[in-house]
Amino acid sequence: MRQPMVAGNWKMNGSSDSVKELIAGIKAGMDSVSKAEVVVCPPAVYIPRVAGAAADSEIKVGSQNICDEDKGAFTGEISGEMLKDVGCEYAIIGHSERRALYGESDELVAKRFAAARRNGIKPIFCIGETLEERESGTTNDVCARQIDAVIALEGVEALADGVIAYEPVWAIGTGKTATPEQAQEVHAFIRGKIAALNADVADGLRILYGGSMNAGNAKELIGQPDIDGGLIGGASLKAEDFLAICTAAN
Ligand code: 13P
Numbered sequence: 001m002r003q004p005m006v007a008g009n010w011k012m013n014g015s016s017d018s019v020k021e022l023i024a025g026i027k028a029g030m031d032s033v034s035k036a037e038v039v040v041c042p043p044a045v046y047i048p049r050v051a052g053a054a055a056d057s058e059i060k061v062g063s064q065n066i067c068d069e070d071k072g073a074f075t076g077e078i079s080g081e082m083l084k085d086v087g088c089e090y091a092i093i094g095h096s097e098r099r100a101l102y103g104e105s106d107e108l109v110a111k112r113f114a115a116a117r118r119n120g121i122k123p124i125f126c127i128g129e130t131l132e133e134r135e136s137g138t139t140n141d142v143c144a145r146q147i148d149a150v151i152a153l154e155g156v157e158a159l160a161d162g163v164i165a166y167e168p169v170w171a172i173g174t175g176k177t178a179t180p181e182q183a184q185e186v187h188a189f190i191r192g193k194i195a196a197l198n199a200d201v202a203d204g205l206r207i208l209y210g211g212s213m214n215a216g217n218a219k220e221l222i223g224q225p226d227i228d229g230g231l232i233g234g235a236s237l238k239a240e241d242f243l244a245i246c247t248a249a250n
Contacts, residue, residue, distance in 0.1 A: 002206050004222060004249035005163060005229035007039035007124060008236025009064065009092060009210075019046045023053045025239025029246075030057055036229060036249040039090050039124075040236070044078055051087025062090030062124060065098060068111035070119070080119025090162075091116045092231075093123045094146065096169045106149035113150050116162070123162035124231065125150065126210070127190075131170035139168075140189050147193065156197040163206040164190060165231040171211025173233060180220045180227075183209045187226035215244035222249050 014022070019042055026040065041062040042050045051061045067077035083091060093116060094109035104112075109125075116123040127146040129139040143166065150158065166186055171178050178186075187207045195202035209221050210231035221227055229249060235241040 002204065002228045003037055004035055005037040005039065005206055005208060006242075006246045006249060007041060007062065007090070007092075007165075007208065007229070007231050008242050009095070009231055009233050010040065010042045010236060011064070011097070011233060012043055013237055014043060014046060016046070016049065019050055020053065022237065022239055023050050023059070026059060026242060027054065027057045029239060029243040030059065032243065032250075033058075033246045034250045036246050038246050041090070041092055041124075047083070047088060048086045055087070060089045061087050062092060063088050063121075064092045064095065066091040066093065066112050066116050066119075066121065068108060068115045070115065080115050080121050083121060084119055088121060090122045090124050092126060092165075093162075094126045096126060096128055096167060096172060100169070106146055107153075109146070110149040110153040113158070113162070114154050117154065117158060124165055124208070125159075125162055126165045126167050126231070128167040128169055128211075134168065134170060139186060143186060143190055144193055147190065151197070156194060156201055159194060159205055160201045163208055163228075165208040165210050166190060167210035167231060169211075173212070175212050177212040177214075177217050177221070178209070180217075180224050183221055184224035184226055187224065191226050213245060215241050215248070218245040218248035 039060045093112045098104045113123045129142040206228035208229045208231045213230040214235045
Protein backbone atom coordinates (compact mmCIF):
# COMPACT_ATOMS: atom_id res chain seq x y z
CA MET A 1 0.00 0.00 0.00
CA ARG A 2 1.34 3.39 -0.97
CA GLN A 3 0.83 6.04 1.69
CA PRO A 4 -0.82 9.07 0.11
CA MET A 5 1.10 12.32 0.24
CA VAL A 6 -0.10 15.89 0.06
CA ALA A 7 2.58 18.53 -0.40
CA GLY A 8 2.10 22.29 -0.42
CA ASN A 9 4.28 24.30 -2.77
CA TRP A 10 4.05 27.80 -1.36
CA LYS A 11 6.07 29.19 -4.30
CA MET A 12 7.20 32.82 -3.78
CA ASN A 13 4.48 33.80 -1.33
CA GLY A 14 4.39 34.82 2.30
CA SER A 15 6.13 36.89 4.95
CA SER A 16 7.61 36.11 8.38
CA ASP A 17 4.21 36.69 9.93
CA SER A 18 2.08 34.92 7.37
CA VAL A 19 4.17 31.73 7.24
CA LYS A 20 4.05 31.54 11.02
CA GLU A 21 0.28 31.77 10.90
CA LEU A 22 -0.02 29.27 8.05
CA ILE A 23 2.10 26.58 9.66
CA ALA A 24 0.33 27.07 12.99
CA GLY A 25 -3.03 26.67 11.24
CA ILE A 26 -1.96 23.46 9.49
CA LYS A 27 -0.54 22.06 12.72
CA ALA A 28 -3.77 22.79 14.54
CA GLY A 29 -5.74 20.72 12.04
CA MET A 30 -3.40 17.74 11.76
CA ASP A 31 -5.54 15.60 14.05
CA SER A 32 -8.08 15.31 11.26
CA VAL A 33 -5.47 13.93 8.83
CA SER A 34 -5.36 10.18 9.28
CA LYS A 35 -3.62 8.83 6.17
CA ALA A 36 -1.63 11.34 4.19
CA GLU A 37 1.98 12.26 4.71
CA VAL A 38 1.89 16.06 4.84
CA VAL A 39 4.73 18.17 3.47
CA VAL A 40 5.09 21.94 3.13
CA CYS A 41 7.62 23.65 0.87
CA PRO A 42 8.07 27.29 1.91
CA PRO A 43 10.31 29.85 0.22
CA ALA A 44 13.90 29.02 1.19
CA VAL A 45 14.35 31.94 3.59
CA TYR A 46 11.41 30.77 5.68
CA ILE A 47 12.41 27.09 5.86
CA PRO A 48 14.15 27.35 9.27
CA ARG A 49 11.19 29.16 10.79
CA VAL A 50 8.66 26.70 9.37
CA ALA A 51 10.78 23.65 10.19
CA GLY A 52 11.13 24.90 13.76
CA ALA A 53 7.39 25.34 14.10
CA ALA A 54 6.71 21.93 12.55
CA ALA A 55 9.33 20.07 14.57
CA ASP A 56 6.91 18.70 17.17
CA SER A 57 4.34 17.65 14.56
CA GLU A 58 3.95 15.12 11.76
CA ILE A 59 4.40 17.83 9.15
CA LYS A 60 7.51 17.50 7.01
CA VAL A 61 9.34 20.30 5.29
CA GLY A 62 10.74 20.54 1.77
CA SER A 63 12.52 23.10 -0.36
CA GLN A 64 11.40 24.34 -3.77
CA ASN A 65 14.73 23.57 -5.41
CA ILE A 66 18.23 22.28 -4.63
CA CYS A 67 21.64 22.97 -6.14
CA ASP A 68 23.11 20.28 -8.36
CA GLU A 69 26.53 20.98 -6.79
CA ASP A 70 27.47 20.48 -3.14
CA LYS A 71 29.68 23.43 -2.25
CA GLY A 72 31.50 26.46 -3.53
CA ALA A 73 31.12 29.27 -6.05
CA PHE A 74 27.47 28.89 -7.05
CA THR A 75 26.00 32.29 -6.26
CA GLY A 76 22.34 32.21 -5.35
CA GLU A 77 22.13 28.44 -5.02
CA ILE A 78 21.41 26.38 -1.90
CA SER A 79 23.09 23.02 -1.34
CA GLY A 80 21.53 19.79 -0.20
CA GLU A 81 23.65 19.83 2.93
CA MET A 82 22.33 23.28 3.83
CA LEU A 83 18.75 22.21 3.23
CA LYS A 84 19.24 19.17 5.38
CA ASP A 85 20.88 21.33 8.05
CA VAL A 86 17.76 23.50 8.36
CA GLY A 87 15.32 20.61 8.48
CA CYS A 88 14.35 19.69 4.92
CA GLU A 89 13.39 16.13 4.22
CA TYR A 90 12.14 16.76 0.68
CA ALA A 91 13.07 19.00 -2.27
CA ILE A 92 10.89 19.90 -5.24
CA ILE A 93 12.89 19.36 -8.39
CA GLY A 94 12.15 20.31 -11.99
CA HIS A 95 9.02 22.33 -11.33
CA SER A 96 7.67 23.59 -14.65
CA GLU A 97 8.16 27.19 -13.51
CA ARG A 98 11.87 26.45 -13.04
CA ARG A 99 12.02 24.72 -16.40
CA ALA A 100 10.11 27.39 -18.33
CA LEU A 101 11.14 30.63 -16.59
CA TYR A 102 14.70 29.78 -15.56
CA GLY A 103 15.69 27.48 -18.36
CA GLU A 104 16.28 24.30 -16.37
CA SER A 105 16.92 21.47 -18.81
CA ASP A 106 16.04 17.80 -18.30
CA GLU A 107 19.76 17.19 -17.73
CA LEU A 108 20.09 19.87 -15.06
CA VAL A 109 16.95 18.61 -13.34
CA ALA A 110 18.46 15.11 -13.32
CA LYS A 111 21.63 16.50 -11.73
CA ARG A 112 19.56 18.21 -9.05
CA PHE A 113 17.76 14.90 -8.47
CA ALA A 114 21.16 13.26 -7.98
CA ALA A 115 22.26 16.00 -5.56
CA ALA A 116 19.16 15.47 -3.45
CA ARG A 117 19.79 11.74 -3.24
CA ARG A 118 23.43 12.02 -2.29
CA ASN A 119 22.44 14.41 0.50
CA GLY A 120 19.69 12.20 1.85
CA ILE A 121 16.88 14.45 0.64
CA LYS A 122 13.87 12.94 -1.09
CA PRO A 123 13.14 14.50 -4.48
CA ILE A 124 9.61 15.55 -5.42
CA PHE A 125 10.36 15.21 -9.10
CA CYS A 126 8.00 17.29 -11.28
CA ILE A 127 7.16 16.43 -14.85
CA GLY A 128 4.38 17.40 -17.23
CA GLU A 129 3.43 18.67 -20.65
CA THR A 130 2.44 22.11 -21.92
CA LEU A 131 -0.93 22.73 -23.56
CA GLU A 132 0.74 22.75 -26.96
CA GLU A 133 2.34 19.39 -26.28
CA ARG A 134 -0.95 17.93 -25.08
CA GLU A 135 -2.77 19.20 -28.14
CA SER A 136 -0.16 17.74 -30.44
CA GLY A 137 -0.56 14.36 -28.72
CA THR A 138 2.93 14.20 -27.20
CA THR A 139 2.02 14.16 -23.49
CA ASN A 140 3.39 10.69 -22.85
CA ASP A 141 6.55 11.34 -24.89
CA VAL A 142 7.29 14.50 -22.91
CA CYS A 143 6.79 12.78 -19.55
CA ALA A 144 8.89 9.81 -20.69
CA ARG A 145 11.70 12.09 -21.85
CA GLN A 146 11.76 13.97 -18.53
CA ILE A 147 11.85 10.71 -16.55
CA ASP A 148 14.45 9.15 -18.85
CA ALA A 149 16.89 11.97 -18.05
CA VAL A 150 16.86 10.92 -14.40
CA ILE A 151 17.01 7.21 -15.22
CA ALA A 152 19.99 7.82 -17.55
CA LEU A 153 21.94 9.55 -14.79
CA GLU A 154 20.84 7.66 -11.69
CA GLY A 155 19.20 4.41 -12.79
CA VAL A 156 15.57 3.40 -12.39
CA GLU A 157 16.06 2.28 -8.77
CA ALA A 158 16.81 5.89 -7.84
CA LEU A 159 13.16 6.75 -8.40
CA ALA A 160 12.32 4.72 -5.30
CA ASP A 161 14.04 7.40 -3.19
CA GLY A 162 11.52 10.09 -4.07
CA VAL A 163 8.10 10.78 -5.51
CA ILE A 164 7.00 11.93 -8.96
CA ALA A 165 4.60 14.82 -9.35
CA TYR A 166 2.73 14.88 -12.63
CA GLU A 167 1.81 18.51 -13.19
CA PRO A 168 0.32 19.35 -16.57
CA VAL A 169 1.59 22.88 -17.19
CA TRP A 170 -1.78 24.00 -18.57
CA ALA A 171 -3.44 23.11 -15.25
CA ILE A 172 -1.03 25.02 -13.00
CA GLY A 173 -2.51 28.15 -11.51
CA THR A 174 -5.18 28.26 -14.19
CA GLY A 175 -8.13 26.78 -12.32
CA LYS A 176 -8.28 24.26 -15.17
CA THR A 177 -7.76 20.88 -13.50
CA ALA A 178 -7.11 17.76 -15.49
CA THR A 179 -10.14 15.51 -15.22
CA PRO A 180 -9.59 12.47 -12.98
CA GLU A 181 -9.64 10.34 -16.16
CA GLN A 182 -7.06 12.52 -17.93
CA ALA A 183 -4.77 12.50 -14.91
CA GLN A 184 -5.20 8.78 -14.26
CA GLU A 185 -4.34 8.01 -17.88
CA VAL A 186 -0.97 9.77 -17.62
CA HIS A 187 -0.26 8.40 -14.14
CA ALA A 188 -0.91 4.88 -15.42
CA PHE A 189 1.39 5.52 -18.37
CA ILE A 190 4.15 6.74 -16.02
CA ARG A 191 3.80 3.74 -13.73
CA GLY A 192 3.69 1.37 -16.68
CA LYS A 193 6.78 2.88 -18.22
CA ILE A 194 8.71 2.45 -14.98
CA ALA A 195 7.26 -1.04 -14.44
CA ALA A 196 8.74 -2.13 -17.74
CA LEU A 197 12.16 -1.48 -16.18
CA ASN A 198 11.48 -2.42 -12.56
CA ALA A 199 8.09 -3.63 -11.37
CA ASP A 200 8.88 -3.22 -7.67
CA VAL A 201 10.00 0.38 -8.05
CA ALA A 202 6.88 1.16 -10.09
CA ASP A 203 4.60 -0.50 -7.57
CA GLY A 204 6.02 1.37 -4.58
CA LEU A 205 6.41 4.74 -6.29
CA ARG A 206 4.06 7.51 -5.28
CA ILE A 207 2.87 9.62 -8.18
CA LEU A 208 1.23 12.88 -7.14
CA TYR A 209 -1.01 15.03 -9.27
CA GLY A 210 -0.54 18.80 -9.35
CA GLY A 211 -2.43 21.55 -11.13
CA SER A 212 -5.37 23.43 -9.64
CA MET A 213 -6.09 20.70 -7.13
CA ASN A 214 -8.44 22.02 -4.45
CA ALA A 215 -10.77 20.93 -1.68
CA GLY A 216 -13.53 20.31 -4.23
CA ASN A 217 -11.71 18.04 -6.67
CA ALA A 218 -9.06 16.39 -4.47
CA LYS A 219 -11.08 13.39 -3.38
CA GLU A 220 -11.96 12.26 -6.87
CA LEU A 221 -8.43 12.79 -8.16
CA ILE A 222 -6.74 11.03 -5.25
CA GLY A 223 -9.34 8.26 -5.57
CA GLN A 224 -7.87 7.19 -8.92
CA PRO A 225 -5.84 3.98 -8.74
CA ASP A 226 -2.55 5.54 -9.82
CA ILE A 227 -2.88 8.95 -8.15
CA ASP A 228 -1.19 8.85 -4.76
CA GLY A 229 -1.75 12.41 -3.60
CA GLY A 230 -1.21 15.97 -4.68
CA LEU A 231 1.27 18.78 -5.06
CA ILE A 232 -0.72 21.87 -4.26
CA GLY A 233 0.05 25.48 -5.17
CA GLY A 234 -2.61 28.12 -4.60
CA ALA A 235 -4.80 26.03 -2.31
CA SER A 236 -1.84 25.31 0.00
CA LEU A 237 -1.66 28.93 1.12
CA LYS A 238 -4.72 28.73 3.33
CA ALA A 239 -4.57 26.24 6.19
CA GLU A 240 -8.24 25.37 5.91
CA ASP A 241 -8.08 24.64 2.17
CA PHE A 242 -4.85 22.70 2.44
CA LEU A 243 -6.16 20.61 5.32
CA ALA A 244 -9.32 19.85 3.37
CA ILE A 245 -7.14 18.34 0.64
CA CYS A 246 -5.06 16.43 3.20
CA THR A 247 -8.20 14.93 4.73
CA ALA A 248 -9.58 14.09 1.28
CA ALA A 249 -6.91 11.38 1.25
CA ASN A 250 -8.22 9.81 4.49
P1 13P B 1 -1.73 25.31 -8.41
O1 13P B 1 -2.26 24.34 -7.40
O2 13P B 1 -1.78 26.74 -7.96
O3 13P B 1 -2.32 25.11 -9.76
O4 13P B 1 -0.16 24.99 -8.56
C1 13P B 1 0.25 23.68 -8.75
C2 13P B 1 1.72 23.64 -8.63
O5 13P B 1 2.43 24.19 -9.45
C3 13P B 1 2.30 22.93 -7.49
O6 13P B 1 3.65 22.74 -7.65
